[in-house]
Amino acid sequence: MNRRTAPVDTLMGTLFEEITGEVRSAVRAVLADTDPRLALAARRAVSSGLDVLLAVPVKGHFVAAAQxxxxxxxxxxxxxxxxxxxxxxAGRHAQGVEATPVSAQQARVAAIGAVGAALRIIDSRLGGEIDVRRDEAVTWSTAAALAVLAAVTSERP
Incomplete structure (x- = not known):
């Protein structure tokens, strides 16, 4: 970072943190008070996070562009x-998803992969890379996240 771009970089980082903080708060709120079925909870969490980014469209565009x-x-x-x-x-544990026990590392890898898969679809929608309706973005993001969770936490290699 050079002296010319430092203030802009700092501003972008601060704004990004503020917006993604709103998304995280919305997701936490939904997961704290939601249906115990993982698929429904995941869909509501994805939908809630996306709603934050779409409520003020410039937020979603900024997040997609900044990333x-x-x-x-x-x-x-x-x-x-x-x-x-x-x-x-934490949501997986609270919802009793652990049918097959997994290591802490495996659970963490699954969670990071699930979030990454969902965010990539949402970012693509917000950035205009894919032209899908909001409900399609939620459905596909949820499906991708659940598939990653299932794949990483299964007993298959």
Missing amino acids: SAGGPVATQRARATDDLAAIVE
């Missing part, structure tokens, strides 16, 4: 992904 630009928000993006993964991981 695709990389640099200035890389640290905040990693932190937001880790926070969302921790929420997913």
Whole structure:
């Protein structure tokens, strides 16, 4: 970061953190008070997070653009992904999803992968890479996240 871009990078990072903080809060709220079935809880969480980004469209556009630009928000993006993964991981345990016990590392990898899969679809929708309706983005993001969770936490290699 050079002296010319430092204030802009700092502003972008702060704004990114504020917006993704709103998303994380919305997801936490939904998971704290939702149906115990994982698929329904996941769909509601994805929908709630997307609603934050669509309520003020410039927020969603900013998040998608900032993430695709990389640099200035890389640290905040990693932190937001880790926070969302921790929420997913805690939600799995609270919902009693552990039919087959998994290691803490396996649960963490599953949560990070699930969040990454869902976010990629949402980012693509917000960034205009894919032209899908809101409900399609929620359905596909949820399906991708649940598939990753199932694949990583199964007993298959």
